[in-house]
Amino acid sequence: xxxxxKTLFPPLAVRLYGVWFRHFRVYTxxxxxxxxxxxxxxxxxxxxxGLGMSRYIDTMAGMPYITFLATGLPITAAMFTxxxxxxxxxxxxxxxxxxYEGMLAAPVGVHDLLIGEIxxxxxxxxxFSLAVIIVVxxxxxxxFPWSLTTPLIGFLTGVMFAALSxxxxxxxxxxxxxxxxxxxFLSPMFFFSGVIFPLENLPAFLxxxxxxxxxxxxxxxxxxxxxxxxxxxxxxxxxxxxxxxxVAGWLxxxxxxxxxxx
Amino acid sequence: MDPVISVSSVYKHFGPTCAVKGLSFSVPASLCxxxxxxxxxxxxxxxxxxxxxxxxxxxxxxxxxxxGFDPQHQSLAIKFIxxxxxxxxxxxxxxxxxxxLRVYARFYNLPSKTAxxxxxxxxxxxxxxxxxxxxxxxxSGGMKRRLTIARALLNNPRLLILDEPTTGLDPQVRxxxxxxxxxxxxxxxxxxxxTHYMEEAFHICESIVIMNKGEKIVEGHxxxxxxxxxEPFVLEVTKPEAFSAVSSSLPPSARxxxxxxxxxxxxxxxxxxxxxxxxxxxxEYYFRxxxxxxxxxxxxGSTLNAQQ
Numbered sequence: 001x002x003x004x005x006k007t008l009f010p011p012l013a014v015r016l017y018g019v020w021f022r023h024f025r026v027y028t029x030x031x032x033x034x035x036x037x038x039x040x041x042x043x044x045x046x047x048x049x050g051l052g053m054s055r056y057i058d059t060m061a062g063m064p065y066i067t068f069l070a071t072g073l074p075i076t077a078a079m080f081t082x083x084x085x086x087x088x089x090x091x092x093x094x095x096x097x098x099x100y101e102g103m104l105a106a107p108v109g110v111h112d113l114l115i116g117e118i119x120x121x122x123x124x125x126x127x128f129s130l131a132v133i134i135v136v137x138x139x140x141x142x143x144f145p146w147s148l149t150t151p152l153i154g155f156l157t158g159v160m161f162a163a164l165s166x167x168x169x170x171x172x173x174x175x176x177x178x179x180x181x182x183x184x185f186l187s188p189m190f191f192f193s194g195v196i197f198p199l200e201n202l203p204a205f206l207x208x209x210x211x212x213x214x215x216x217x218x219x220x221x222x223x224x225x226x227x228x229x230x231x232x233x234x235x236x237x238x239x240x241x242x243x244x245x246x247v248a249g250w251l252x253x254x255x256x257x258x259x260x261x262x
Numbered sequence: 263m264d265p266v267i268s269v270s271s272v273y274k275h276f277g278p279t280c281a282v283k284g285l286s287f288s289v290p291a292s293l294c295x296x297x298x299x300x301x302x303x304x305x306x307x308x309x310x311x312x313x314x315x316x317x318x319x320x321x322x323x324x325x326x327x328x329x330g331f332d333p334q335h336q337s338l339a340i341k342f343i344x345x346x347x348x349x350x351x352x353x354x355x356x357x358x359x360x361x362x363l364r365v366y367a368r369f370y371n372l373p374s375k376t377a378x379x380x381x382x383x384x385x386x387x388x389x390x391x392x393x394x395x396x397x398x399x400x401x402s403g404g405m406k407r408r409l410t411i412a413r414a415l416l417n418n419p420r421l422l423i424l425d426e427p428t429t430g431l432d433p434q435v436r437x438x439x440x441x442x443x444x445x446x447x448x449x450x451x452x453x454x455x456x457t458h459y460m461e462e463a464f465h466i467c468e469s470i471v472i473m474n475k476g477e478k479i480v481e482g483h484x485x486x487x488x489x490x491x492x493e494p495f496v497l498e499v500t501k502p503e504a505f506s507a508v509s510s511s512l513p514p515s516a517r518x519x520x521x522x523x524x525x526x527x528x529x530x531x532x533x534x535x536x537x538x539x540x541x542x543x544x545x546e547y548y549f550r551x552x553x554x555x556x557x558x559x560x561x562x563g564s565t566l567n568a569q570q
Contacts, residue, residue, distance in 0.1 A: 008339045008342055008343070009338040009339050009341070009342035010342070010369070010370065010371040014368075014371045015369065017368065018365075018368040018369040018371075021365060021368050022354070022365045022368075025357060025361060025364075025365055026354070026356040026357060029356065029357070029361075097352075097354075097355060097356075098350055098352040099352065099354055101315075101348060101350065101352045102348070102351075102352035102353060102354065102413075103369070104315050105313070105315075105341065105346035105347075105348055105352075105414070106341060106346075106366055106369035106370070107338045107339075107341040107342040107369055107370065108338075108341075108369050109337070109338060260315075261314075261315060261316065261317060262276070262310075262316050262317075
């Protein structure tokens, strides 16, 4: 009765797509409330900080300050959406809604479930950074067409923060502890990863610490793409993102697996 | 023909507690097999090990085979040809009835046309067609259960695994679900279910294992078990003082089980029990045929509900 197993259940890509499709369906169900804010947020940011601050700060790192912000903003948007999706979102699906238990009754494994979800968070990172460049692009604030590389970096950023957030989700004891993650880690990163001001302006002894922030590397890749300034050192940023994603993702999946398969 | 499921001396430990203790059974094709027992007997744990969402303990070593696959390593193959109805409905509350099924159909790689036809058919079968656009929160408990069963049937499974299919549902819904399960069985599907309702096992199972505290107590056909292992009639005396009044004149063949305030007098002598009941007031006794519940009481010394 032993059959060749491979032909008997859907291949990996189909399983991952199934999980991705579930998230896609849920997200697109409320298209207005889910799809509009990614476009409004950069508008508000540009109006509030960009227009106001630009009166006082003219240029930053050799470009108009508003352009400097506009080339970092898509990446923080990707970071926050992926972080929310795989912290609060994952936790609620795991502990409150029991969505995973339902999905695990189908021919889907824990790895499919979590990797599919990380890919979905990457997709959201792509979409959110795309929304930002559409808005800032409409104001002519970013170079075209090279800024079209941004959503790709947004995808990588989303995947990286999804992996990290899953690790955090596997560690927290209750949903309130995510506050530490957001105010203690993500918010500082927003300010010290070269989005608001160049890292060169940091005191020398702090600069190595900024290099430990995953966001730093994503922002650097994004700006390099925007201005088509490709340098071999960018490979280090890519490598950092790849390693960080792999390690955080692997640890997170291993730990969550223990909660899902007992 | 090989059994669809065979389980041999399986153990499951959660830390110091042992939820399943050396359980063995096998489920032949095309019949309904029930794991019966009170809450905490280890039924759900056993079910989860069958489809690989729980892993059996490595020591002492046991074995599980489902269609020749080991759930420890090949759970995807098992879940592809089996439908699983978990104890909790765990439907996706962010999606409506039809979308729940459509999202699930992706996991089986059903082409969208096939999926649409299958979903239509299943909604009809489960009498949910009118609710296909409804949100999950708008559904009654019985509808949620039927939808969860429909979800498990999407891929035309050869084996249907149900963990407490009708717990918490009203009798009408329960009968409806039993009718559907009998219908599926007639189509050749193998069914494995857990229940703590003796009545449920009696209605739809051809074969049962009664479990208590992780162990198998008895195994067999429910009707035959009741016929062979226990006296066919029982007089339940619901008041202790009423029992003391008749306790001196019990028929010689009688066996008495007492739990809480209820005394159950078992005997194969129907007339003797009836005569005894004549000496009691209405409302103090209940005369009936023995059932699986009585069998459970006999072998474990406790009622099914006592441990809930």
